[in-house]
Each structure stands twice: as C-alpha cells, then as structure tokens.
Amino acid sequence: MEDKQQAHIVLIGFMGTGKSTISQLLAKRLDCKAVDLDFEIECLSGQTIPELFTAKGEVAFRALETEVLLNSLHSRDRLIIATGGGAVLAPQNCKVMQELGYVVALKAEAEQIISRVSQDSSRPLLQGNVQERVYKLLEDRKHAYDFAHLTIDTTNLTTNEVVDQIWNHFH
Ligand code: S3P
16 A cells, blocks of 8 residues: 555455445545445446345355455545455455555444344345354454454444544544
8 A cells, every 4th residue: 555545445344344334424424435345346237245145155256255355446536345254265355455445443342233233134254143144254264354454343333433443543
C-alpha cells in the first residue's frame, strides 16, 4: 500500500460483525463509494447468495467472490470495500488486499454475532443450528483475520464509534 489516505479501505471480519453497515457510514464520512462484495456477486450472477450456493456450490461462489474483490481493488476510485466473511479464506486474496488496500478487521463477541445473524436466513453456511455453526466457524477461522492493518473490537461500540476509530487512523 503506497498512501494510506488514498488506499481503498477493505473491511474484513466474521459474518455479523457489521462490515456492510460500517462501510456505508465510512464511505459517507470519507466522501467515497462503498462496495459490498456480496451485493456485487448477486448482481453479477443474477442470483441471491443462497440460490448461488444451491445451484453452483461454494467453490463457484468463492471464484466469483475473488473476481469481484480483484475488480474492486483495481478500481481507480477510492472505495470502501465490505468483504464477505470468507473472502479471506484464499491466501492470495489476503495478499492483494494488503497490497492494494488498508485492511480493517471488525471483531465481535460470539453472542453478539449469533444475535445479529439469527435475524436473517441469507447465510448458507449458517443453516441448521446457528449457534453451533457460528462457534465451529469462529474456531476454524480463529486466525483468518489476523493479517489486517487494524483490528477493532466492536462489541461495546456504537456504529459511529467504530467509524470514528477507523477515521482516526487516517487523520
Ligand atoms: C460468508 C459470509 C457472507 C457471504 C456468504 C459466505 C462466509 O457474508 O459472503 O454467506 O463464508 O463467511 P457476510 O460476512 O457479509 O455475512
């Protein structure tokens, strides 16, 4: 990354840590555009994420995820990119995020994640017993977000306080 103040900001973190919401607020604050990779994948495929998982499987989903991530990172405009929680599973994705963006990891306590993700059923990896699935995936991905330039624990923060903390790193 050449200049922190010009680099894309890439939000990573487990499902339900607030990446999409924070990306919108931060984009407004920094007067740039927010991009949500899940939304871009849905536009590109013409399917919702659950439909895509059912029709083509996770491998096809991950390929599209990498494609939209790379497209966004190569944009000339500065973007605030909200990634999906699994975008970090490909080591190559992490490398390019680190090189072309300022990577911010959002963390939250498991109970808070469970309460947030239980409110919608759009996540194929959390079908069945949500609580069990979250604990299992949190364990599997324990160190997946460690490569970030900055990590923020959002557990006791309001969305505006999270945005303030990120903002402070640029000023
Ligand atoms: C996934 C996270 C989801 C979405 C897909 C897979 C994951 O995005 O990309 O369901 O593997 O963690 P959010 O993190 O925005 O929920």
